[in-house]
Amino acid sequence: MLNRRKFFALTAPLALTGNRLMAAAQNAPLGAPHPAPPVRGAANLPIVVSTWDFGQAANAEAWKILNAGGWSLDAVEAGVKVPEADPNNTTVGLGGFPDRDGRVTLDACIMEGNGNCGSVGALEHVVHAISVARRVMEKTPHVMLVGDGATQFALEQGFPKENLLTPTSEKAWKEWLKTSHYQPVINIENQSYHKQPPMPGGPGNHDTIGMVAIDAKGRVSGACTTSGMAFKLHGRVGDSPIIGAGLFVDDEVGAATSTGVGEEVIRICGSHLVVELMRQGRSPQQACEEAVKRIVQKGPERAKTLQVGFLAINNQGDIGAYALQKGFTYSVRTGSVDQVYPSPYYYQ
Numbered sequence: 001m002l003n004r005r006k007f008f009a010l011t012a013p014l015a016l017t018g019n020r021l022m023a024a025a026q027n028a029p030l031g032a033p034h035p036a037p038p039v040r041g042a043a044n045l046p047i048v049v050s051t052w053d054f055g056q057a058a059n060a061e062a063w064k065i066l067n068a069g070g071w072s073l074d075a076v077e078a079g080v081k082v083p084e085a086d087p088n089n090t091t092v093g094l095g096g097f098p099d100r101d102g103r104v105t106l107d108a109c110i111m112e113g114n115g116n117c118g119s120v121g122a123l124e125h126v127v128h129a130i131s132v133a134r135r136v137m138e139k140t141p142h143v144m145l146v147g148d149g150a151t152q153f154a155l156e157q158g159f160p161k162e163n164l165l166t167p168t169s170e171k172a173w174k175e176w177l178k179t180s181h182y183q184p185v186i187n188i189e190n191q192s193y194h195k196q197p198p199m200p201g202g203p204g205n206h207d208t209i210g211m212v213a214i215d216a217k218g219r220v221s222g223a224c225t226t227s228g229m230a231f232k233l234h235g236r237v238g239d240s241p242i243i244g245a246g247l248f249v250d251d252e253v254g255a256a257t258s259t260g261v262g263e264e265v266i267r268i269c270g271s272h273l274v275v276e277l278m279r280q281g282r283s284p285q286q287a288c289e290e291a292v293k294r295i296v297q298k299g300p301e302r303a304k305t306l307q308v309g310f311l312a313i314n315n316q317g318d319i320g321a322y323a324l325q326k327g328f329t330y331s332v333r334t335g336s337v338d339q340v341y342p343s344p345y346y347y348q
């Protein structure tokens with residue numbers, strides 16, 4: 001087990017400042033000991049960070065808006081639409097693995113630093129769940145729409161109705177049905193229909209995209225979108241559309257988002273916890289570590305079998321990331337950095 005003392009002992013010699021720290025972080029290959037997340041100052045805004053390596057392509061899209069002086073809310077929406085539209089990403093949007101009954105249901109939320117937010121849970125037939133969530137925020141007096149109501153709203157708003165079940169995802173679901181006994185398997189993505197070995201937290205364990213960004217004017221925004229746990233019970237909703245669980249944003253503090261088994265994140269109101277810990281003076285890194293530790297405290301045996309990762313930035317652009325298991329990565333884009341980093345993790 002990683003204890004924090006050991007982690008800090010390992011990383012203390014690397015507690016560099018400024019450019020040296022940035023250089024150390026940039027040079028760390030995936031899987032290598034992680035020196036520390038890069039530290040950014042407000043002078044270096046804008047910044048966008050996303051969960052997982054596929055966040056890099058999403059960041060590139062968000063960066064077009066941030067670099068042109070645009071609003072972080074527009075940037076995060078545009079960014080996460082990239083994996084939503086990718087049929088080869090089996091955990092987000094089009095091509096996401098279906099539920100137990102073969103239905104692809106999407107969860108997403110979006111939030112501004114002033115508390116405005118919108119969300120959809122168990123949305124069907126619409127690729128860009130994040131844009132529907134934004135429409136809920138902007139066009140209704142509500143925060144969250146779910147199930148048939150969310151789908152009805154999206155279609156009324158003019159979003160095209162599409163089949164989200166790709167041949168690849170349908171094949172995986174049919175394979176799963178042969179052995180599943182209709183028991184939804186927690187963290188099935190770890191066990192894996194990906195090409196990589198089915199290791200907890202392994203490279204095949206790509207999951208939710210959570211993205212948080214600060215624009216040149218210092219406005220913080222976040223977006224989170226997923227097809228959720230593969231082969232889940234129909235109607236299951238994870239952490240990703242739950243404001244405070246999968247995402248929380250506050251201009252006064254910063255933002256946090258999560259990936260992994262949503263049930264564990266919901267139990268601790270994970271992203272809200274991270275932001276509130278930062279408000280109390282913790283660094284983004286310390287706050288992410290504390291949130292992961294809470295999950296371990298609630299169920300150490302269960303936590304060993306699961307993956308959860310948190311990613312946070314404070315409103316100065318400092319970054320933190322921490323996961324239960326090896327394998328969580330995150331992507332950072334600023335004026336001088338376009339890089340994927342391995343996250344430090346609890347269980348060694």
Ligand code: GLY
Pocket residue numbers: 207208226227228229237238239240258259260261262263
């Ligand atoms: N974190 C995604 C989910 O549990 O649905």
